[in-house]
Amino acid sequence: MSPPPRGKRWVCRPWKTLPDGTRIFARQYGKRAFCWLVDDE
Template identity: 50%
Template sequence: MSTYISCKGGILMLIFRAWKTTKDGKRIYAKTYGLKAFPIWVDDDSKKESDKDAEKDKE
């Protein structure tokens, strides 16, 4: 399930993950906190950047 919200900079998307990785590289699992998943907001720009990287790889 994803939720989209339009904002000035683009579109924000809410995704759910069973774990999240901290800045030091450790994984935190939602099950440890009694949850099924963590909600994470992702902006549309991150998707565009990955698409640009894929195009560069093709060249």
């Protein structure tokens, strides 16, 4: 995973909640986790 840009950080979770409330799990897609960038606090 590449280093995050200044002012951001990576967050990784084994699940992701879709807009309709459905929770999908990374293992269903052959992954260990879903990762995305968030603002540093």
